Amino acid sequence: MAKVEKKRALNEETLRDFLRGMLLIRRFEEHVEERFRAGDLPGFLHVAIGQEAVAVGVCQAMEEGDVFASTHRAHGHTLARGTPPKAVMAELYGKIEGCSRGYGGSMHLYDLERGNFGANAVIGGGLPHVTGAGLAFKLRDEPRVALAFFGDGATNIGTFHESLNLAQLWKTKTVFVCENNHWAESTPGWQHSPVWDDMSKRALAFDMRSIKVDGQDVEAVFEAAHEALEFARSGEGPVFLDVETYRMHGHFIGDPQVYRTKEDREEAADNDPITRLRERLALGDDEFKAFDDQANQIVEEALEFAQNGTDPQPEDALKNVYA
Amino acid sequence: MTYREAVRDALGSAMRKDEDVFIMGEDIAEMGGSMAVTQGLLEEFGPERVRNTPISEMAIVGAGIGAAMAGMRPVVEIMYEDFLTLSLEQIVNQAAKHRYMSGGQLKVPLTVRTQGGAGWSPGAQHAQQLEAWLVHVPGLKVAYPSMPEDVRGLLWTAIYDDNPVILFEHRLLYPVKGQVPEELEPIPLGKARTIREGTDVTVIAIGPLVHRAVGAAKQAEEEGISVEIIDPRTLQPLDEDALVASVKKTNRAVVAHEAVTRMGFGAEVAAVLQYKAFDYLDAPIERVGAKFAPLAFAPVMEQFIIPQPEDVLAAIKRTVGK
Numbered sequence: 221m222a223k224v225e226k227k228r229a230l231n232e233e234t235l236r237d238f239l240r241g242m243l244l245i246r247r248f249e250e251h252v253e254e255r256f257r258a259g260d261l262p263g264f265l266h267v268a269i270g271q272e273a274v275a276v277g278v279c280q281a282m283e284e285g286d287v288f289a290s291t292h293r294a295h296g297h298t299l300a301r302g303t304p305p306k307a308v309m310a311e312l313y314g315k316i317e318g319c320s321r322g323y324g325g326s327m328h329l330y331d332l333e334r335g336n337f338g339a340n341a342v343i344g345g346g347l348p349h350v351t352g353a354g355l356a357f358k359l360r361d362e363p364r365v366a367l368a369f370f371g372d373g374a375t376n377i378g379t380f381h382e383s384l385n386l387a388q389l390w391k392t393k394t395v396f397v398c399e400n401n402h403w404a405e406s407t408p409g410w411q412h413s414p415v416w417d418d419m420s421k422r423a424l425a426f427d428m429r430s431i432k433v434d435g436q437d438v439e440a441v442f443e444a445a446h447e448a449l450e451f452a453r454s455g456e457g458p459v460f461l462d463v464e465t466y467r468m469h470g471h472f473i474g475d476p477q478v479y480r481t482k483e484d485r486e487e488a489a490d491n492d493p494i495t496r497l498r499e500r501l502a503l504g505d506d507e508f509k510a511f512d513d514q515a516n517q518i519v520e521e522a523l524e525f526a527q528n529g530t531d532p533q534p535e536d537a538l539k540n541v542y543a
Numbered sequence: 544m545t546y547r548e549a550v551r552d553a554l555g556s557a558m559r560k561d562e563d564v565f566i567m568g569e570d571i572a573e574m575g576g577s578m579a580v581t582q583g584l585l586e587e588f589g590p591e592r593v594r595n596t597p598i599s600e601m602a603i604v605g606a607g608i609g610a611a612m613a614g615m616r617p618v619v620e621i622m623y624e625d626f627l628t629l630s631l632e633q634i635v636n637q638a639a640k641h642r643y644m645s646g647g648q649l650k651v652p653l654t655v656r657t658q659g660g661a662g663w664s665p666g667a668q669h670a671q672q673l674e675a676w677l678v679h680v681p682g683l684k685v686a687y688p689s690m691p692e693d694v695r696g697l698l699w700t701a702i703y704d705d706n707p708v709i710l711f712e713h714r715l716l717y718p719v720k721g722q723v724p725e726e727l728e729p730i731p732l733g734k735a736r737t738i739r740e741g742t743d744v745t746v747i748a749i750g751p752l753v754h755r756a757v758g759a760a761k762q763a764e765e766e767g768i769s770v771e772i773i774d775p776r777t778l779q780p781l782d783e784d785a786l787v788a789s790v791k792k793t794n795r796a797v798v799a800h801e802a803v804t805r806m807g808f809g810a811e812v813a814a815v816l817q818y819k820a821f822d823y824l825d826a827p828i829e830r831v832g833a834k835f836a837p838l839a840f841a842p843v844m845e846q847f848i849i850p851q852p853e854d855v856l857a858a859i860k861r862t863v864g865k
């Protein structure tokens with residue numbers, strides 16, 4: 221995807237790029253679901269179908285040199301930040317061509333070159349890191365920002381509170397992106413947080429600036445993320461980005477979602493960010509299909525690349541324990 | 544130079560040399576730390592580099608990790624190692640594993656300093672010795688120096704190591720004085736120090752037990768037993784060669800630490816020795832450590848729990864059948 225010019229209204233071409241990015245993630249994850257069910261993929265995988273506009277809008281607003289920490293639901297963030305689909309897919313297959321050389325897997329995608337400080341399988345695990353990285357950028361007077369993605373469920377863990385407090389206290393160059401999909405595994409928001417329908421109240425408690433945004437509208441996400449990143453970059457302090465979004469599929473691949481009503485699933489499906497963008501761009505069937513075919517082709521090539529990738533040697537397991 | 548001054552000197556020297564080194568922790572600035580280790584550093588380096596933190600052990604370590612991944616060399620202080628337990632998620636799941644999980648892309652040059660140790664009756668939550676917990680985690684390096692010279696040289700090396708290093712200090716050692724080189728000399732991680740040479744039995748001791756073993760060795764000498772004392776100084780990596788060589792010479796071994804004996808660091812040392820020096824051993828390996836109880840408050844109970852010089856002496860004597 222081409223880098224977006226800052227400080228001007230998003231033109232059609234940019235939005236088309238966003239659509240390409242979102243479709244890539246969607247088709248990538250659908251293929252991953254399919255391959256997992258076929259028994260092709262080891263491990264524990266979580267897709268972010270329904271949340272693509274958050275990944276694309278936020279990652280497109282980031283600058284070169286910015287860093288980020290992701291979560292167990294990391295494919296979209298990683299792809300949106302530009303890690304080649306082949307490298308991400310190869311990682312899911314445990315190949316040495318993978319973006320973590322086969323040491324990480326779906327929940328531990330890394331790409332240092334693109335500022336990916338790691339997807340984290342411990343809820344809230346990366347939040348202190350972006351606080352510290354944002355502190356380093358401030359101490360060194362660098363125009364860089366450290367950003368963390370995390371879910372609504374993560375707002376209940378200690379690292380969240382300690383990190384927001386510290387970041388605001390020290391005005392670190394940090395952006396906290398809360399992807400509120402109203403579910404923490406099988407637990408609905410109303411069962412896990414007293415402020416589940418307005419997470420920016422969490423930021424209020426730390427006197428942190430917050431920006432609320434509709435996470436199904438990629439244009440709005442981009443604008444909000446850009447504003448948050450520039451505020452943090454200027455050294456004025458961290459920002460809490462409160463993003464309302466929807467998880468259209470299960471918590472993990474294979475989750476039968478026995479805990480979820482049909483109405484809730486339908487509501488998520490009705491808020492598909494790709495449909496929204498397609499309507500915004502007024503794309504006809506043929507036009508849309510051309511985008512879709514392109515995304516599918518990239519994913520199929522990634523699959524073929526990954527399936528033909530190189531397995532690590534068993535003894536490689538003893539490398540990289542120490543620097 | 545005292546042990547306390549030696550820690551301070553290593554921190555100050557690194558910060559003087561290198562803008563990327565900074566320190567953070569609870570009450571380390573104006574107060575100079577609850578153990579007065581960082582006294583004077585705020586005045587010299589200012590509040591940007593000597594940072595008082597809120598009481599947030601996870602964020603202190605975790606922010607250190609993030610700053611380290613972003614290219615700095617932070618040193619964080621956890622006031623008491625009992626409180627290190629709050630930061631274990633960040634140490635065990637994060638600091639120790641980012642390099643590995645990234646397939647070698649990232650490095651985490653973070654130093655975590657903490658202190659503990661009994662003998663002053665704080666009760667069960669201010670004096671534990673938990674070093675063995677950390678040695679169990681691949682990806683971490685662990686040092687536990689007993690001498691001023693060693694803490695100065697090892698802390699320096701820890702700061703410049705590209706891996707997360709946990710450095711344990713002992714509260715009762717801070718006032719201990721020792722000779723140190725005029726110029727700070729880095730000490731490599733993974734090299735033991737022979738504290739005292741002897742021929743009949745090797746005592747492998749860490750932290751305060753090094754000093755208690757020295758007392759025990761003098762007494763043993765009077766009874767005609769020649770004691771060698773080795774301080775591994777670094778627990779991970781461990782200088783197995785030095786320990787094994789000494790035991791092959793003396794044919795007897797005592798391992799000693801203030802932590803609880805069960806699953807303590809000494810258990811690992813004993814396992815290494817029985818495997819690598821089995822044919823040389825003339826007696827069962829003796830273990831000295833705290834009894835299996837939380838630390839009690841009443842001084843008589845506390846002292847009963849933690850290992851005394853007499854316990855080391857008794858173990859030495861058992862190995863030679865006296």
Ligand SMILES: Cc1ncc(C[n+]2csc(CCOP(=O)(O)OP(=O)(O)O)c2C)c(N)n1
Nearest residue numbers: 293341342343371372373374401403404405
């Ligand atoms: C510390 C910790 N506790 C529990 C889990 C198990 N777990 C994995 S994802 C998840 C739910 C997270 O919810 P949220 O933060 O909202 O993210 P989402 O899955 O909705 O993207 C839980 C409980 C974990 N990975 N880490």
Ligand SMILES: [Mg+2]
Nearest residue numbers: 371372403404
């Ligand atoms: Mg959620």
